[in-house]
Amino acid sequence: MSKKTKNIIKLTILNLFFILICFVTLVPILYAVSVSLNANNSLLSSDFSFIPKNITFANYKAVFVEKPIMLWFKNSMIMAVITLVISLGTGIPAAYVFSRKKFKGRKTILKTIILLYAFPSLLSMTALYKLLVPMGLINTKIGLIIVYTGTEAIFALWNMKGYFDTIPYEIEEAAMIDGASPIQIVTQIVLPLAKPTIAVTAMMVLIYVWNEYIFAVNFMTGSDTYTLAAGLYSLQATEMSGSWPVFAAASIVVSIPILLVFFALQKNMTTGLTSGGVKG
Amino acid sequence: MKDRKYNTLKCYLWSLPSLVLILLIVIFPIIYTGYISLTNMNVYHWTNYSFIGLENYKDAILVFDSGFIKAFVMTVIWTVTSMILQLVIAYVLASLLNVRGLKARNIYKTFLIFPWAMPGYVSILLWKTGMFNSQFGLLNQWMNKLGLTAAKWLNSDWSAFWCCTIVNLWLALPFMITIIDGALQSIDHSFYESAILDGANWFERTVYITIPMIKPIIGPSVVITIFTTFKQFDVIYLLTQQVGAKTGANIHTIMTYAYENAFITNNYGYSSAISILIFVILILFTVVINRRQKERSV
DSSP states (O other): OOHHHHHHHHHHHHHHHHHHHHHHHHHHHHHHHHHHHBSSOOSSSSOOOSSOSSBOOHHHHHHHHTSOHHHHHHHHHHHHHHHHHHHHHHHHHHHHHHHHOOOTTHHHHHHHHHHHHHSOGGGGHHHHHHHHTTTTOTTSHHHHHHHHHHHHHHHHHHHHHHHHTTSOHHHHHHHHHTTOOHHHIIIIIIHHHTHHHHHHHHHHHHHHHHHOOHHHHHHOOSTTSOOHHHHHHHHOOOSSSSOHHHHHHHHHHHHHHHHHHHHHHHHHHHHHHHHHHSOO | OHHHHHHHHHHHHHHHHHHHHHIIIIIHHHHHHHHHTTBOOSSSOSSSOOBOTTHHHHHHHHOGGGSHHHHHHHHHHHHHHHHHHHHHHHHHHHHHHTSTTOTTHHHHHHHHTHHHHSOHHHHHHHIIIIIIOTTTOHHHHHHHHTTOOOOOTTTSHHHHHHHHHHHHHHHHHHHHHHHHHHHHHTSOHHHHHHHHHTTOOHHHHIIIIIHHHHHHHHHHHHHHHHHHHHTOOHHHIIIIIOTTOOOSOOOOOHHHHHHHHHHTSOOHHHHHHHHHHHHHHHHHHHHHHHHHHHHHHO
16 A cells, blocks of 8 residues: 555544544534424434424524513623623723833732632622622612623733733833823724734623623522523523423524624634733 | 832822722622621521631531532542543644644634534533433433433433533533644644654654643643633533532532532521632632742743
């Protein structure tokens, strides 16, 4: 056997292997897609196939008509945007100062922030609940926004600070010599250079609020105040009850925006995230 | 001198909104958690709680049956298992993706990172109902086809642990593959060429070139992943312990253990003590990691 045929056989096996692995990876998602589109609801029959014989959109219609998914979507969007504006609005100037200036207390604060970054907000849920009750903020959007803003303020500050560190200071010095004011330097030089990290940070904040369910389920009591994540959580089919095809359809509806954002930002993802990641 | 003070003041003015937010919403609740951990606050003593000193901590650490020690051991086993499997599988897949002549590698990569792009909790719930459900889950449908009896995947500790591990791998592998793939591509090919000339076999090349070369590049990401695995809550909670839908498996990591004591058995004082203990563990871990990183960079 020549070296060339040997190589071809090797590559064929490798390709088959990867096709199999990709299929195995996608099975849970393909199954959900197929169930959500399947007209004859033969869930318990054994002749299930990934390509449904009769396609229907009834389950998707049910998601939009029978379930208050648009209301949940609205709730999620309102909270996500407010959280985003507050955490980036406060985070950008802070990240800039911590990256660029040397001042008393800087190191201590940064060290504290690393530790806080490791702290899952879930652990202070009781305390947050206990603090929000007397203020009448349980079961309100403001209450949840407060919780989300805290977590994301730390993330935004830390992640963007890491990226600012990678922008050479010489650029700013040159602008300073040309007589630019600090505000001008930040708005006209640093911010345009920091676009990738701002975009990624903003998306991560949006995705966080979009996906957060545990605070939303515990702090919101009525289904009309739910976010998308809490709503989907309440829709899930259990062993005994609930409609699995409708839940599958809802899952896909909820996932699509995140998938689009992810693949649109995929290139920025690694630079925008890992450069901020752990560097002290 | 005056100028410097003015500068410091200005820096604090710029960062003040962010720092105040963090102080009020993050630090204060943590301190308050510490305060609650010293009381007997629970569902019967929601407002009229009293101080009991370090009693909750004693219960957690010294009483072996309390469950905290067990949950901690479980968390360590969980983290170690997940990390080993993740690194090995991701390394193998990333290396195979980098075999020369594999033209469709970008297509495979896109499919392989798909789980990363899905919202995590949605994926976990899809796994729970779509795959593991004892009636219409895909696994049991396949079991039926093969003539095997249907299993209750999530009902016993042992199988639930592996189900959780598999789902966690499914969620975490895309990130790890991306990182290792990037690291592998950054290695200069001339290293391999001269090693091959020297007669080094595949194993030697892996041990002496590839692994030492990618170690510093993937290091930070591995550390992040260890943290997220250690703190993992969603997978175990959503698969086995949801309120009203417990599957019967009794596997707890420290995170789900803290949550259960807070919001299911409503033992707020005790749960807060657990929270503080977890925070201390995470701080120690962070300090150790940072010190090691500093040593390496010196």
